[in-house]
Amino acid sequence: MSLTQFSIIDSTLREGEQFYGANFSSEDRLEIAQSLNNFGVEYIEVTSPCVSPQSRQDCQQIARLGLHSKILTHIRCNLEDAKIAVDTGVDGINLFFGTSSLLRQFGHGKSIPQILEIATEVITFIHEQSPATELRFSTEDSFRSELSDLLRVYLTIDSLGIIKRFGIADTVGIATPNQVFNLVQILRQSTDKDIEFHAHNDTGCAIANSYSALEAGATHIDTTVLGIGERNGITPLAGLIARLYTLDPETLSRKYHLHELLNLHQLVANRVGIPIPANHYIIGEASFCHKAGIHTQAILNNSKTYEAIDPDDFGLTRSFLLNHKLTGKHAIAYRAQQLGLNLDSSQIQSITQKIKTLADQQQLTPAHVDEILQSSFIQLTVNS
């Protein structure tokens, strides 16, 4: 698997708008598109222009920004939506049709032959109107669809010779990494077109499933900033970056402007009105914060001991928490040194024990630890 080859399709401005708290204004959409472009995602997927008049205008405006990222829109597979989408000037159109029996019966109500007939008409129409438009066709709810139906749909549509990319979607987030690997591998062996994978996170497998898809030959992965999306969302951008960075930091650092990751997340969190979870991948406040004494001691010798990701590559810094009972003498000695306090190892030992005892009784702050260190130092100096 070569990480130089794959592309990120960030769908914060489409799937992310389906998140329960999201309601992006035009200004939000433009700023987020710009920020995604600054980070360097290869594609930005925006809400269907058929959703509302403002969505249509915003889709057109984002398509005209001349960003380095290609702009895609996501529409239903029907001629009315296709006509509107073609007029927006986007680089590509993502079409989808549910192929599971549940969606065929209770969603759009079409049989597999009907899906194929409509898809053929819509794909041919878009291609005739706008041959340069990059077209993708996805089977929504792929993992609750019959394999024979999926293959029939993909192969029939492939034979039109128009589609650039096929999509596989784990719409309700039930697939396991093995299931994803197997399905992507089957599709990989059946077509030479690109393969996009879209993973919902209902069962917490979105990142692992996206990685499995890449291992099996997928070329494009859908993400959103903070993983926002319908229900509990999809593959979080920072989580996918973390997964891939540990395998090949150089390639990831070349492909993306990693220092922009935090700005992008702060912008989206602000516009959605949610905090960035402290333990979010890479950019969460806790991601490079070391607490337990054993960890801090080793990190002070070599940061690789307890860090798989170098915060420096993301323009971030590590920190140490000392104001708790899990601290150790090395952490306290490090702080004493930072404060310019010359204390020997037995003095550091006894201060460490004092901090632990106090932490058993009350909530300590970093300022408390500094006060204890400073007052102990003064007392020891006076007594000596």
Ligand SMILES: CC(=O)SCCNC(=O)CCNC(=O)[C@H](O)C(C)(C)COP(=O)(O)OP(=O)(O)OC[C@H]1O[C@@H](n2cnc3c(N)ncnc32)[C@H](O)[C@@H]1OP(=O)(O)O
């Ligand atoms: C899994 C996903 O996330 S898919 C993407 C979901 N995105 C969205 O839903 C975008 C936001 N949606 C909207 O603004 C509206 O639902 C619109 C504009 C798309 C459609 O609105 P309405 O015409 O009022 O229809 P409504 O949303 O009530 O029902 C969905 C319609 O789409 C049809 N449909 C569903 N999937 C598809 C599909 N893949 N291709 C074609 N038609 C479809 C349904 O059969 C239904 O058709 P009907 O009008 O003939 O009954």
Ligand SMILES: O=C(O)CCC(=O)C(=O)O
């Ligand atoms: O078009 C796609 O591939 C994905 C659509 C979607 O959001 C989903 O199935 O969850």
Ligand SMILES: [Zn+2]
């Ligand atoms: Zn989705």
